[in-house]
Amino acid sequence: MQRRHDLDRVRVFAFCLLVLYHVGMYYVSWDWHVKSPAAGTAPEPFMLLTSPWRMSLLFLVSGVATAFMLRAADGGFLRRRSRQLLLPLLFGMFVVVPPQAYLQVVEQLPGGYSGGWLDFYGKYLTAFHGFCGSDGECLDLPTWNHLWFLPYLWCYTLLAWLLWRLPSPVLERLRSGAGRLLQGWGALLLPALLLAVARLLLVARFEQTHGLVDDWYNHAQYACVFLAGFLVAFNEGFWLSLQRLRWPALLLAAASYALLIHVWYFSGYDDARPPPQALRLWLRAAWALDQWCAIAALLGFAYRWRDIDSPLLRCLGPAVFPLYILHQTVIVVLAHALKPLRIPAPAEAVLLVVATFALCLGAYAVIRRIGWLRPLFGLKPRASALPVQGLADPRP
Numbered sequence: 001m002q003r004r005h006d007l008d009r010v011r012v013f014a015f016c017l018l019v020l021y022h023v024g025m026y027y028v029s030w031d032w033h034v035k036s037p038a039a040g041t042a043p044e045p046f047m048l049l050t051s052p053w054r055m056s057l058l059f060l061v062s063g064v065a066t067a068f069m070l071r072a073a074d075g076g077f078l079r080r081r082s083r084q085l086l087l088p089l090l091f092g093m094f095v096v097v098p099p100q101a102y103l104q105v106v107e108q109l110p111g112g113y114s115g116g117w118l119d120f121y122g123k124y125l126t127a128f129h130g131f132c133g134s135d136g137e138c139l140d141l142p143t144w145n146h147l148w149f150l151p152y153l154w155c156y157t158l159l160a161w162l163l164w165r166l167p168s169p170v171l172e173r174l175r176s177g178a179g180r181l182l183q184g185w186g187a188l189l190l191p192a193l194l195l196a197v198a199r200l201l202l203v204a205r206f207e208q209t210h211g212l213v214d215d216w217y218n219h220a221q222y223a224c225v226f227l228a229g230f231l232v233a234f235n236e237g238f239w240l241s242l243q244r245l246r247w248p249a250l251l252l253a254a255a256s257y258a259l260l261i262h263v264w265y266f267s268g269y270d271d272a273r274p275p276p277q278a279l280r281l282w283l284r285a286a287w288a289l290d291q292w293c294a295i296a297a298l299l300g301f302a303y304r305w306r307d308i309d310s311p312l313l314r315c316l317g318p319a320v321f322p323l324y325i326l327h328q329t330v331i332v333v334l335a336h337a338l339k340p341l342r343i344p345a346p347a348e349a350v351l352l353v354v355a356t357f358a359l360c361l362g363a364y365a366v367i368r369r370i371g372w373l374r375p376l377f378g379l380k381p382r383a384s385a386l387p388v389q390g391l392a393d394p395r396p
Contacts, residue, residue, distance in 0.1 A: 004068075005309050006302040007061050012316045013298075014058050015324060017050050022146070022328050023352045026335045027345060033104040033145075033332050038345040045261045052257075052291040056195075058149065059156070059222045060295060063229025066157055070164045071234075078161050082154065084378050089150040091376040092325050097145045098124050100332045105131050105139065107336070146328040148210035152219075155212070156226040163230070179235035182228070187241035188249055188296055194224055196288035200281060225295075239303050246300030249293040256290035259283070321378035322367050323360040330356050 024047050025032040027039050070077060102120045105113050109131055113120070123130075124141045132138040144151070163171060181190055198220035206216040232238040242249070263283060269275045275283070334355055338348055367373045371382050 002307065003309070004064070004306055005313060006299075006304075006306040007064060008313055008317050009305065010057065010061055010298060010302050011320055012313065014054065014061070015320050015327075017054055018324070019327050019331070019356055020353060021047065021050060021054060022331050023349055023356065026331070026352070027349060033100050034107050034335050034339075036335070036345060036348075037339070041265070045265055048261055048264075049257065050294075052260075052287050053253075053294040055149070056221060056225045056291055057295050057298065059153070060225040060229040060299075062153055063156070063160065063226035063231075064233040066160045066226075067230045067233035070160065078158070081157055081161075083375065084380075085150050085154045085157070087375055088321070088325055088378045089144060089147055089154075092147045092150075093142050093144050094125075096325055096329050097143060097147065099329050100145055101139060101141060101143055103332055103336045108133060110134050144210075147325065148212070149324075151212050152222060153226075156223055159223070159227070160230045175231050175235070178228070178231035179237060182232055182235070183237040183241050185241075185245070187238050188245050188252075188293065191225070191228060191296075192289050192292040195221055195291050196285045198224065199284045199288050203284060221291075239299070239306075242296050242300035243303045244300075246297050249297035249300060253290050253293035253297055256286040256293065259286045260290065318368070318379065319361065319364045322364045325377055326360045326363055327356055330359050334359075 024043055026034060027036050028044050028047055029039055029041050030044075069081070098121060101124060102117060105120060110133065113131075115123075127141055129138050129141070131141070163174070166174075198217065202217040202220055206214070208218050209215045210218070260283060263269060263275060263279065267275075274280075331352060334352055338351070343351065364377075367377050368379060374381060
């Protein structure tokens with residue numbers, strides 16, 4: 001099996017977008033753990049460049065990578081994969097994530113918070129439910145915050161593992177059927193149609209909670225793209241179709257994005273004057289079209305470099321998962337620490353981005369050299385840390 005260097009590149013690119021997006025969350029009007037005094041709506045159209053498709057891209061690549069790993073597995077796949085995903089999740093929830101929740105309480109609790117870190121951490125460990133905002137919403141503790149991707153990915157991996165254990169003729173019919181449907185323009189339009197149906201039917205009924213058990217719209221979209229990646233991982237026709245249609249996909253994604261920001265930010269609609277229901281439905285369809293066509297364009301352009309490796313890619317690929325675990329806590333802590341300096345927002349944002357990458361890469365350089373730390377950040381034990389033939393690990 002040839003290593004898919006194009007998807008290695010996509011993973012690294014998607015993580016870079018994740019850092020930029022979470023730095024941006026500090027400056028927009030949307031709810032987040034800490035907020036800049038300069039937060040407003042001006043950066044939001046730029047945030048919407050990636051909002052529809054950023055996480056769906058990661059789940060699709062994860063589905064492809066899961067198929068490669070199952071094909072190469074010699075037994076014990078589910079045990080190893082559970083350790084790679086769930087151990088970092090538990091470590092992250094009780095070590096990495098708590099500073100985010102603490103600073104959220106410090107900055108947003110009505111009347112302020114007089115307790116220190118140790119007092120808060122004791123409450124965190126005992127699932128304290130008394131940190132409530134003025135709207136009556138209370139902070140759920142303990143929490144996985146940005147690490148929600150891991151339990152979702154584990155559940156979808158379990159589903160893929162069960163499909164893989166089907167009789168070979170049944171699984172092959174599933175894969176060949178998906179391959180026939182997702183070729184030519186079907187590779188571009190059918191997933192967009194499925195995502196549009198999910199959004200039209202579910203997004204208004206189910207709030208996006210990232211809570212796993214009640215997050216039905218997110219499951220509909222993310223499980224869909226994960227399974228699509230899993231089923232067409234070895235289908236060359238699908239990947240060649242995306243390569244041929246990369247420019248139409250890019251144009252459709254750009255047109256959908258232009259419609260979304262025009263209506264939401266330049267047409268005078270807001271919470272007090274919402275758009276008509278018919279227009280809302282068209283916007284949901286446009287969101288889904290943007291969601292898939294942006295992914296299709298990115299994969300189509302990247303596929304041209306599927307056989308091209310580089311030293312930088314070999315260096316950054318293994319760093320992605322530890323950086324994913326660390327990056328949001330680093331951003332939240334840095335943003336809170338820089339706030340008293342009153343740095344102008346553009347300069348502060350650049351500083352946050354650069355410092356986050358620098359600190360996370362520095363931490364990775366340490367983590368990769370310490371045997372007992374490696375599994376806590378999703379890295380293989382040192383004895384088995386050599387790259388395997390196939391696809392890179394699918395984590396963001």
